[in-house]
Amino acid sequence: MTTVDGRDRLDQIRAAAAGLPDDADYVYLLEQLDHLTAERDRLQKREQAVRALCEKAEHGALRWADPLPVPEWVGKVRAALDGQDPAT
Numbered sequence: 001m002t003t004v005d006g007r008d009r010l011d012q013i014r015a016a017a018a019g020l021p022d023d024a025d026y027v028y029l030l031e032q033l034d035h036l037t038a039e040r041d042r043l044q045k046r047e048q049a050v051r052a053l054c055e056k057a058e059h060g061a062l063r064w065a066d067p068l069p070v071p072e073w074v075g076k077v078r079a080a081l082d083g084q085d086p087a088t
Helices: 007-018 024-062 072-081
Strands: none
Touching: 007 024, 024 072
């Protein structure tokens, strides 16, 4: 079973590689896999922080009895995070 962050899959790959000869190519690939997994985790944390900032800006605008307009950048940033063209 693979989790959202791929940890189970990473463990499966490491277990399979453990039985292989200690070849430099395998070691290199495992190091690259570790590096890319760490980079993905950092990017996911940054994405979560940006989404939280958008949520905070939207909540700040809508919390009043007479709501303020949500800042235009909130929609553009959310569109970009969702893989859409923020210009549209």
